[in-house]
Amino acid sequence: MSDRYELFLTCPKGLEGLLAEEATALGLEETREHTSAIRGTADMETAYRLCLWSRLANRVLLVLKRFPMKDAEDLYHGVHDIEWADHLEPEGTLAVEFSGHGSGIDNTHFGALKVKDGIVDRLRTADGLRPSVDKLNPDLRVHLRLDRGEAILSLDLSGHSLHQRGYRLQQGAAPLKENLAAAILIRSGWPRIAAEGGALADPMCGVGTFLVEAAMIAADIAPNLKRERWGFSAWLGHVPAIWRKLHDEALERAQAGLAKPPLWIRGYEADPRLIQPGRNNVERAGLSEWIKIYQGEVATFEPRPDQNQTGLVICNPPYGERLGDEASLLYLYQNLGERLRQACLNWEAAVFTGAPDLGKRMGIRSHKQYAFWNGALPCKLLLIKVLPDQFVTGERRTPEQRQAEREQAAYDQTPDAPQERQYNKNGNPIKPAPAPVIEQPRLSEGGQMFANRLQKNVKALGKWVKREGIDCYRVYDADMPEYAMAIDLYHDWVHVQEYVAPKSIDPEKASIRMFDALAAIPQALGIDKSRVVVKRRERQSGTKQYERQSAQGKFNEVNEGGVKLLVNLTDYLDTGLFLDHRPMRMRIQREAAGKRFLNLYCYTATASVHAAKGGARSTTSVDLSKTYLDWARRNLSLNGFSDKNRLEQSDVMVWLEASRDEYDLIFIDPPTFSNSKRMEGVFDVQRDQVQLIDLAMARLAPGGVLYFSNNFRKFQLEETLVERYAVEEITQQTVDPDFARNGKIHRAWKITAR
Structure with missing residues (x-):
């Protein structure tokens, strides 16, 4: 056999350049890049070194x-002509x-069978002995690539695959492959930082892939040192002496x-479930x-081992697949940015993300970006220098102010800085700096506009809210059409419902506006990000809006x-309290004294609670949902109303036909459409109102x-x-100021006998 060989090294898409640099440093010559692969020439020692390192x-x-090859016969003969006895025992x-197609072969399984036949027929002995197929642990793995x-x-x-190092037997929901994690670390400058004695922290470490790959780089450990079985282990061309020499050298290193x-x-x-698997x-x-893993939220993550240590913060935040995920992720990225600015001054940071728009919401600029692929998903690696002049904050500072901040930060980082008065390069004394105040990220122009509108709305409603003692109210309802959402305050929580944008609206622009609004909400309303709940409201059919x-x-x-x-702000599309019906509930409370009250399609029976509060002789609440009747029971019990308050689980129409009781006050707020399996037929409010x-x-x-x-x-x-x-329409009397902007929020009538 030849002393030099042509080698192909495959890799994830986007790593070709890095792999070419690494392979060249390990001895590969005449290196050329291809899609998801590189090729070059090398001797057997270099081939082994590439496998190991x-x-x-x-x-x-x-x-x-x-x-x-022009056809399957050419394929068979081309494989058969090789002296396979040099490579495999019979x-x-x-x-x-x-892999590949063409030349009459469009089925990879058929192509693989032809290759197998060529090898087996060449090695078949006179007494019928021949190799067998073992897809899991074969003596020889053969690969044929058909290319034009x-x-x-x-x-x-x-x-x-070499990315399977052997240490990660337990993994999280969306793990990075080990070789992709290593590539991200290399692009992030970790080999340089490690050589300088720097630290590394991952605030969202999952099961620790970044941590282990970083430690192996820092400790000069060959990534595949512990692998016991190789593709060449049973290959007849294997040279054990060369392999043992390289392996022993790697072990010593x-x-x-x-x-x-x-x-x-x-x-x-x-996630506490990932701590032990990571360890x-x-x-x-x-x-x-070398590595310690702790349980902790991003918002409390404190990477600095001491005041003088710096290094690299690296993480792969979740990307989000549903709107609610993306909304919560916005605050996750903001929290990450806040922690970097608060606790990681003078560190470097690397954020690997499939949602680069969210990376822009961290309140700190990236100085370099690299494109990667995580499987089929395009991603970006954002590299950040955590320095004050990279912060995107609400205050615009002059260059002189930034320079003074840098000098003060440098002074604060000096390990042996004496306590007596110090002077800057201009001879001016440097005053001891107070603990830094970390500002909120500066909102975008659209975000600031949205924040201004929210604050204006809150101010306009303020006197009414205070006078009426209202705890929950709507503060925004698509006032600006380009920000299509409803925002309700529930004491110290915010409930956001995004209306699906029309097809005429660019989805990317709609997403940007949504993120602008979400960034503005906590700042404008003075509410912690963790108390903002986001949902998407689409055109509903049947009972979908009531589904969990x-x-x-x-x-x-x-x-x-x-x-x-x-x-309940999280589990259902609606919260259990229809805010627009507040005036109707208050009217019922005022009129209920001494009356028998019937609440049809009662939902969580909030109107029944108000009737009981107003002194109703009795209340009867009818709904088909056991879930909501249980909720209704809790509402009544919370206010001490257990007796004389009946809950009936039934189809309202069926129940009314069977009932013979009389009521002095009845409230009906039916669904637009309902087709529950427990109903007899389908209810349509327009058709069935009479x-x-x-x-x-x-x-x-x-x-x-x-x-x-x-x-x-x-x-x-x-x-x-x-x-x-x-019949008297009373719609205008049942709309409070927080819903006055929406003339079609509901309609209401007072009906009595003639």
Whole structure:
């Protein structure tokens, strides 16, 4: 066999340049880049060194032969002509991988079978002995790549992909592959920082991939030192003496590296379920003295081991797939930016993200960006120098002010700075600086405009809110069409519902505006980011708006008109309290004294609680949902109303037809449309209004009042009802100032017998 070989090294897309640099440093010559691969020439020692030391490659392929092929027969003969006895015993095992198409082969499985047949037929003995296929742990892995009519036949020296180092047996939901993590560390300058004795912190470490790869780089540990089985282990061309020499050298280098004082490498993870798996991975890598993992949120992450230590903060925040995810991620990125500015002055930072727009929301500029791919997802690596002049804050400072800040920061970082008065280069005394005040990131122009509108709305409603003692109210409802959302305050929580933008709106622009608004909300309303809940409101059908969206089960207590009510801001599209019906509930409370109250389609029975508060003789609440009736029971119990307050689980129409009781005050707020499996038929408020109101009026006692309302914007009350009953539209009387901007929020009528 030849002393020099053509080698192909495959890698994740986007790492070709880095891999070429690494492979050249390890001895590969005539290096050229291809898509997701590089190639070059090397001797066997270099091929082994690449297998052992490459932190970036997936596979190291040794090319046996290139040959032209026009069809499957050419493929078979080209493979068969190789002297396979130099590579594999007749009783050995093999696995074949085939990539590419053309030359009459459009099925990779068929191509792999042809390659296998060529090898097996060449090695078949007279007594029928032949190699068998073993896809998991074969003696020989063969790879054939078909490229524009040329077949490139190679041996895979790696065996399993080189990114599988062996330490990560436990992983999180969306882990980075080890070689991609290593590439990000290299691009981030970690080898330089580590050589200078710098520290490394990952505030969202997951199961510790960045930490382990960083420690292996710092301790000079070959990434595949602990691999026991290789693609060349049973290859007849294997040269054990060369391999043992390289492996022993790598072992000595690792021992020497681990004998050095360990660098400060720390990981922090909010999810308690990942802490032990991460620590187990560190233990398997043999790096427990170098790496520590703690449980902690990004907002409390404190990377500095002491005042003089600097280094690299690196992380791969989640990207988010649903709108609610992205909204919460905005605050995650903002928290990360705040921690960098507060606790990591003079450090470097590297943020690997599939949502680079969110990276812009950190309040600190990146000085360099690199494009990467995480599988099929395009990503960006944002490199940041954590210095005051990179901060994007609300205050615009002059160059002189920035220079003074830098001088003060440099002084504060000096390890042996004496306590007596110090002077800057201009001879002026430097006053001891107070603890720095970290400002909020400066809002974008759109974000500031949105914040101004929110503050204006809050101010306009302020006197009314204070006078009425209102705890929950709407502060914004698509006042500016380009910011299409509704924002409600629930005491010290904010509930945001984004309306889906029309198809005519550019989705990217809509997303940017949403992020602008979300960034503005906490600042404008003075509410912590953790108390902002975001949902998307789309056109609903059936009972979708009542379906569970989450399962946190967290209830908040709010006050309205002297009663306490429970709201759930996370689990359902609606919160359990329709704010626009506040005036109707207050009217019911004022009129309920001594009356029998019936609440149809009662939802969480908030109107029933108000009726009981107003002195109702009894309340009856009817709804088909057990979930909401349980919620209603809790609302009533919270206010001490347990007796004389009946809850009925039933289809309202069926219940009314069966009921013979009389009521003095009835409230109906039906859904627009409902088709629950427990219902008899389908309810449509426009079609079924006459039957519903007739059935309810049959239960109304002489002199009684029925209030009917709904939120269907196209609803029209049937003329036949006006002819038979005394009907008064009271919509304007049932709309408070916080909903006055929306003339179609609901319509309401007072109906009595003639």
